[in-house]
Amino acid sequence: MSSTPYAGRHRLARGGARRPAILTSGFLLPAAAAAALVLTTTGATVAPSRPPGVALTGNRAASLGGSVDRQAAETRADDEQASQRRSQAQLEAAAMLGRQQEKERIARDMARAALADELARAKALARAHAWLMPVHGFxxxxxxxxxxxxxxxxxxxxxxxxxxxxxxxxxxxxxxxxxxxxxxxxxxxxxxxxxxxxxxxxxxxxxxxxxxxxxxxxxxxxxxxxxxxxxxxxxxxxxxxxxxxxxxxxxxxxxxx
Ligand SMILES: [Zn+2]
Missing domain, CATH: 2.70.70.10 (Glucose Permease (Domain IIA))
Structure with a gap:
């Protein structure tokens, strides 16, 4: 019992650090699914030695020696969450790129319009300042x-x-x-x-x-x-x-x- 609570704290410490990310990224459902996966896997492992009527908890499972399986399951859960965070990050990156491209397109359009205005003003000024002969055919x-x-x-x-x-x-x-x-x-x-x-x-x-x-x-x-x-x-x-x-x-x- 001396080594397994340590493992639990170790996971808790990591879990504590990870929790804000899970809570803020909006993946509550995947997190719940991961917890269910942990219970299912560890439950299967510890089932033979579990006394009838005793509720199975994460700590209980760990204390019963399912920490290796549990860690594997949590690793898979972590991978899944990481993958989803990556997908989310990719979506956000794509959106950011899209916004950036839109901004650049607008900037280009504005620059083109400004140039066209400047050109039109220059042409108008050139016409206004043009010099012509007062008579023709003289x-x-x-x-x-x-x-x-x-x-x-x-x-x-x-x-x-x-x-x-x-x-x-x-x-x-x-x-x-x-x-x-x-x-x-x-x-x-x-x-x-x-x-x-x-x-x-x-x-x-x-x-x-x-x-x-x-x-x-x-x-x-x-x-x-x-x-x-x-x-x-x-x-x-x-x-x-x-x-x-x-x-x-x-x-x-x-x-x-
Ligand atoms: Zn004269």
Missing amino acids: TFTSAFKMRWGRMHTGNDLACPTGTPISAMSTGEVIFTGWMGGGGNTTKIRYWDGTVSFYEHQSRISATVGQKVAPGDIVGYVGNTGHSFGSHLHLEIHPGGGGPVDPHPWMTKHDLRY
Whole structure:
């Protein structure tokens, strides 16, 4: 009787350590089944020496010398529980992986959407900041140079009267009206501060304060003011200052004659 209580304590000590895991893992039924298995196995072993009418308990079985069989049974029970814990752990791991993959998918979708937004904004900005020629189908007739004893401060772009003239980029109309030798004139200040002058128009269709986008029609080519033949006199004033030769300015802005 001196060695078997030790074995019992040994098992109890392990059982004590194990119990919280069993209780928390939700395998109460398998634990009960394991206990039944222990009783069945040890009961069979000790049955011949058991006095009639004596209830069989785990301790009693152990004291009757069934500890080896009981330990084997408990080992099997432990294996079963361990296997079930593994299955549970695998399920939890799979669920965790699934959640992680879902999180990553959402993160990827958000990153893609953010990139698409950024791209759309960049494209919109590129469109807003694009530079266009004010007229099409013109003939270049006069450069930025001394002419007739005075400085010709723009480029002359000859085209038929009535040819539409459009805003060169995004900006605001800052002047419309008659301007001496320039005749009907429109001035537009663009997003970068550059101001364009359109002179000799047959008709002005824009109004001061009007916001314009690249290509918006603001007037029509004519022959008003000090002009010999229908053409657009175009001036470029960077930062609203003095006029510069439009040709190299246009080349720099990827506009070709
Ligand atoms: Zn001119």
